[in-house]
Amino acid sequence: MPNEPTFAELGLPVALVQTLRNAGIDKPFPIQAATIGDALAGRDVLGRGPTGSGKTLAFGLPMLTRLAEGSQSKPGRPRGLVLVPTRELATQIEKALEDVARSLGLRVASVVGGAPIKRQADRLARGVDLLIATPGRLDDLIKQRAADLSDVTITALDEADHMADMGFLPQVTRLLDRTPERGQRLLFSATLDGDVDKLVKRYMHSPVTHSTAPAEASVSTMTHHLLYVRDKNIKRTVATEIAAREGLTIMFVRTKHGADRLAKQLRGAGVDAGSLHGGKAQNNRVRTLAAFADGSVPVLVTTDVAARGIHIDGVSLVVHFDPPAEHKAYLHRAGRTARAGEDGVVVTLVTDEERKDVAAMTRKAGVRTDGVDVRPGDRNLVEITGARKPSGIALAAPVAPAQPARSANGGGGRTRRPRAGGAPAAEAGRGGAPRRERPAHEPRTRAGGHARTGDTPTNSRRRAARPASPAAHRNRTAN
Numbered sequence: 001m002p003n004e005p006t007f008a009e010l011g012l013p014v015a016l017v018q019t020l021r022n023a024g025i026d027k028p029f030p031i032q033a034a035t036i037g038d039a040l041a042g043r044d045v046l047g048r049g050p051t052g053s054g055k056t057l058a059f060g061l062p063m064l065t066r067l068a069e070g071s072q073s074k075p076g077r078p079r080g081l082v083l084v085p086t087r088e089l090a091t092q093i094e095k096a097l098e099d100v101a102r103s104l105g106l107r108v109a110s111v112v113g114g115a116p117i118k119r120q121a122d123r124l125a126r127g128v129d130l131l132i133a134t135p136g137r138l139d140d141l142i143k144q145r146a147a148d149l150s151d152v153t154i155t156a157l158d159e160a161d162h163m164a165d166m167g168f169l170p171q172v173t174r175l176l177d178r179t180p181e182r183g184q185r186l187l188f189s190a191t192l193d194g195d196v197d198k199l200v201k202r203y204m205h206s207p208v209t210h211s212t213a214p215a216e217a218s219v220s221t222m223t224h225h226l227l228y229v230r231d232k233n234i235k236r237t238v239a240t241e242i243a244a245r246e247g248l249t250i251m252f253v254r255t256k257h258g259a260d261r262l263a264k265q266l267r268g269a270g271v272d273a274g275s276l277h278g279g280k281a282q283n284n285r286v287r288t289l290a291a292f293a294d295g296s297v298p299v300l301v302t303t304d305v306a307a308r309g310i311h312i313d314g315v316s317l318v319v320h321f322d323p324p325a326e327h328k329a330y331l332h333r334a335g336r337t338a339r340a341g342e343d344g345v346v347v348t349l350v351t352d353e354e355r356k357d358v359a360a361m362t363r364k365a366g367v368r369t370d371g372v373d374v375r376p377g378d379r380n381l382v383e384i385t386g387a388r389k390p391s392g393i394a395l396a397a398p399v400a401p402a403q404p405a406r407s408a409n410g411g412g413g414r415t416r417r418p419r420a421g422g423a424p425a426a427e428a429g430r431g432g433a434p435r436r437e438r439p440a441h442e443p444r445t446r447a448g449g450h451a452r453t454g455d456t457p458t459n460s461r462r463r464a465a466r467p468a469s470p471a472a473h474r475n476r477t478a479n
Contacts (some may be wrong), residue, residue: 004028010036012065019103026350029054034210036062039186044207047188053193053212055188059156060097061184066154067129076124077151078131081179083138083172084165087112087282088289088310093158101130111147113137114282118159121146135163135171142178149178156186157199161328162308164195176203190335191328210412222338225347226358226371235349236265237376240319240388242347243271245386246391247316248292251301256323262321263301263397270391273299276306307332314341317385320348323358327365347385363465 004287007017007028031049037063039045053258063080073079073095084090092112101108105260110132111120117140124131124146131138131147141147155176157163163172176185176199185204189196192209193351200207229235243249243266253259256277263275272289274297291297293312300306301321307329315337324330330348337344350371374381381387 004030004033007036007061011040012036012061013068013104015103016061016065016100018101023099025057029058030212031210032058032061032233034212034384035059035186038208038210039063039184040065042066042184044184044204045186046192046204046207047207048192048209048211049188049190055158056093056096059158059186059188060093061100062105063154063156064097064101064106064128064344066184067106068254069308073107073129074151075127076146077148078124078128079151080130080154080156081152082130082132082156082158083135083163083175084158085134085166085168086159086305086308087114087134087285089308090134090275091158091286092310093132097130097132106130108132111137111141112282114280114285117141117144117146125171135168135175138175139171142175149175150180152183153181154184154186155179156188158188159308160187160189160196161176161191162189162332164199165328169195169199172199173202177256183227184288190332222334222344222346224334224362224367224369226350226362226369227347227381227384227394228350228352228355228371229375230393231351234375235321235351236262238273238374238381239283239319239349240266240269241376241381241387242317242319242385243273243315244269244388244390247298248295248312248314248320248462249280249299249317249322250306250312250315250333250336251299251319252307252324253301253303256303258322259303263299266299266390267395267397270393270395271299272297273301276300276302278303278305279315288337304333304405305327306336310336312336316342318344318346319385320346321355323348323350324361327361330361330365330367345385381390 004027005028007020008014010028010033022329031047031053035045035058039059045059046213047055049055049058059082070079082090082093084093090110090112097108106129109120109123109128110335111124112134113136117137120137121141121144124141138147142149155237163169181204185207187196187204187207188199192200192211204312224304227238229238239251239262242350251262253262256279258279259275261272266273274291276285276288280288288297288300289306289310289312292300295314304324318334318337320330320333324333334346337346348358348362355371372380372384377389394412
């Protein structure tokens with residue numbers, strides 16, 4: 001088998017190659033080696049590779065290289081655009097590319113929902129060469145005349161199939177219609193099927209296709225296990241013992257309320273756990289991911305908002321607390337572990353009533369594994385996951401920065417304190433009763449970047465007037 005080309009041999013600038021080397025990136029991944037040359041040549045590219053295969057640099061490096069060859073971007077008019085389905089993925093791509101962009105004298109920025117829109121408009125007004133955006137927020141900025149896409153010469157769509165699954169295609173097509181018709185288009189995803197094909201036919205010109213792996217769970221360093229639990233009560237106890245293990249663990253659940261509830265249960269048992277979902281404020285989501293990445297909170301309970309494109313080093317176990325509904329979701333969740341050659345374990349907790357559906361789903365995902373019955377303290381449970389008894393000492397929920405309440409006239413209001421125990425106000429109705437659970441998709445945001453939480457100014461002030469609980473006071477003092 002011939003040696004893979006180096007980044008320099010692919011045609012990337014010396015300054016860029018040196019920046020990659022300084023970051024410890026010396027050799028391109030297969031998807032990068034396959035696509036960078038065509039992208040640098042100005043061709044439209046379809047790139048298909050499994051999650052964690054290096055797609056960000058595969059489109060980011062040639063985009064920045066081509067932008068460096070052009071003129072300076074005008075205020076509010078980026079020349080390069082990357083569209084992504086989630087806030088976390090946008091932030092991650094910005095961080096992955098900012099040093100490389102700086103080495104070429106370019107400016108990169110991200111705009112996402114849940115963050116102050118005026119601050120993002122001001123950033124665009126100062127000039128951005130490569131803009132990374134979620135479709136909804138970019139649409140809002142265009143309507144406010146803070147962004148104009150008529151100078152975009154090269155556009156990338158990352159996780160295009162996920163954007164289609166989340167219902168973003170109408171926004172994506174509106175945005176692409178605002179870019180020059182003959183602009184270069186790069187489309188990268190783990191799969192290239194379904195509605196993605198409509199985008200390809202409408203917007204891409206004789207694209208070159210590169211596929212580096214089948215869409216199945218074939219990573220050799222990843223092992224899969226089905227853990228059979230008799231009922232939901234045993235399932236929660238088993239999950240608590242798994243969460244008490246050593247190492248970083250991601251637990252996937254189906255709903256936003258389920259994520260908060262399980263994280264609260266784990267903290268009550270003495271396990272440091274944070275919850276992440278589309279109903280959280282953006283600064284809360286950023287802090288939660290940062291605490292998980294640095295290991296200070298070793299368990300992340302999340303909806304599928306973290307199933308795509310999020311790379312955290314050292315995640316050794318992924319737990320499907322709620323089995324996914326279809327095989328694509330299984331593969332993307334599982335892809336959070338065993339990345340870049342590391343070992344990883346994926347387990348699915350399966351109640352008696354779920355066995356048939358999970359068996360069909362895992363077969364479609366290419367997973368071949370026998371299930372094993374487990375109970376709390378079971379030897380098989382310990383051997384597979386490293387489960388152990390939790391400390392039993394209740395831990396307070398992490399406190400997010402206080403958010404100003406919206407006043408009736410849209411101005412600032414009183415500071416809204418987080419509730420003790422970690423249950424956010426957005427997830428509760430009157431009297432603290434949980435609202436009906438909803439599928440955990442990215443929430444739409446109002447102008448100004450505030451997520452729709454159902455709060456009124458009166459309710460916000462009422463909460464702010466309540467005395468803080470002792471647990472909340474201890475947590476704020478510790479931080």
